[in-house]
Amino acid sequence: MGFKVHSLEAADNKIKTKEKKKKKFSFCFSFSSFDFGCSASQRIKNEYRHILRDRDPPTHCSGGPVNYSDDLFRWNGVIMGPSNCPFEGGIFFLSIVLPKDYPFKPPVIRFITKVFHPNIDKSGKIQLDILRKKRMWTPALTIIKTLLSICSILTDPDTRDHDSNPISAMYRTNREQYDKIAREWTTMYAME
Template structure:
């Protein structure tokens, strides 16, 4: 709730004035997103920090973050260090961020470009979600893939038909690409 208190939408006296004023609704939404993201970037949870390390890519741009996700225990990605890129729209928190794996990963919810297919980054996005919580959810999905899976992804068929073979390849990729 505290994150939302800093957001306010100002209205100009006339529609024509709104076009020329930085106080238009779009500017206010962007300012709201900036304030919230600055606050979120300073939040540090000790439990979360063991699994996710997120940071602003540049102090000049709060809409661009980087993070590293540590593969959770007891899964093929255990102890892997996976770099992700986070692009946050100026309409945040009303629109979800776009989070992409930079580190190559063999997973049913990640396509070959590193794009992640999970509902909270799409149809189930909620303004109550924060970047750190989304990253924690992605960490959870590493050990427990969720449908819908990425169509045409070779990891999907293997995951569904031969879990041992899937886990073997995922472990190999983790060792090779995630510096585990």
């Protein structure tokens, strides 16, 4: 885009000026139609603005750039452990790296907080179809929608494709033991 953003207000002013000149809505502003001229940084700014202004934000997750003025492509995310599961009461932090061709490719998201879960490995990598299978990702997805999908697997793990995963096997065959260990990890790593 050719300008350095020093604040959200400056970004708003630049985008509003550009919007007035173009007088059209594109994918990066409305999420409803494609405009291949939309840059990743414009889309990311718009998503962040939406998060900040949302009057009815998701209750279990949020995110934002680590440093808005220096790098829009590196975000931190947070997920509050959903109710009625071993993760309840936990605060889980995530690293989100957006590719330069976002939203046409998915972000790379990893848990920073340790989690005992069939779809999350030791390094925090998340086994979620929209993140690992390119054909499952769509530019209509946003960072928040992706975080909501991650919240969903916390309460409803996908254990179909993970026969070699001992945590997945435990979830299917000894749910009581799985819940106990997942709760212990939540207490140890996600609660202060």
